[in-house]
Amino acid sequence: QVQLQESGPGLVKPSETLSLTCTVSDGSLSYHYWTWIRQPPGKGLEWVGYVFYSGSTNYNPSLKSRLTISLDTSKSQFSLKLNSVTAADSGVYYCARGSVMGGFAIWGQGTMVTVS
């Protein structure tokens, strides 16, 4: 069973760039939507964006101007970069594998990021 693991700094200063990486355990980045989802403390889930295995991307319109998601097949990783962060960007960030059938079946354990 493939596993996902997020990594990155837990603390980011306001106005700086939040950078996270998700490592895919079985090394396969094929034919799925490699997705980031976040959850502010005590609040609901928010879809952030994805990179398809082909390299094409799609982002939450509210984050689009600050967001880049990319794929590194040589390292079996995909990454998120969110610039000009504020306290509103604090929360648990999950990486997940989405399918063309619309479900996010596999999730990382999540990583807490605080902007302060």
Next chain:
Amino acid sequence: QSALTQPASVSGSPGQSITISCTGTHSDVGANNLVSWYQQYPGKAPKLIIYEGTKRPSGVSGRFSGSKSGNTASLTISGLQAEDEADYYCCSSVRSSTWVFGGGTKVTVL
């Protein structure tokens, strides 16, 4: 894109059935069958329990079922058990390009 609308909380006694609604628009829930549902325990990652509106992944209890009518999707939990006490989220494709979650529903087993 606006979050899908879910009730903040739903409760029921053990053995009962409960239904959680998820209301969107003709651009998301009403546009296709790409609605999924997730169960989340405190401090844990969400777990997929329904995809494509009505399908259950392998290993998910048959007590969970999904349906849709117009712009509203629903999750029904039958034979409610103590272990079903968790937060539940719906999610839908938006114009087949982006995704949006519901605000979440806290299920309490009385």
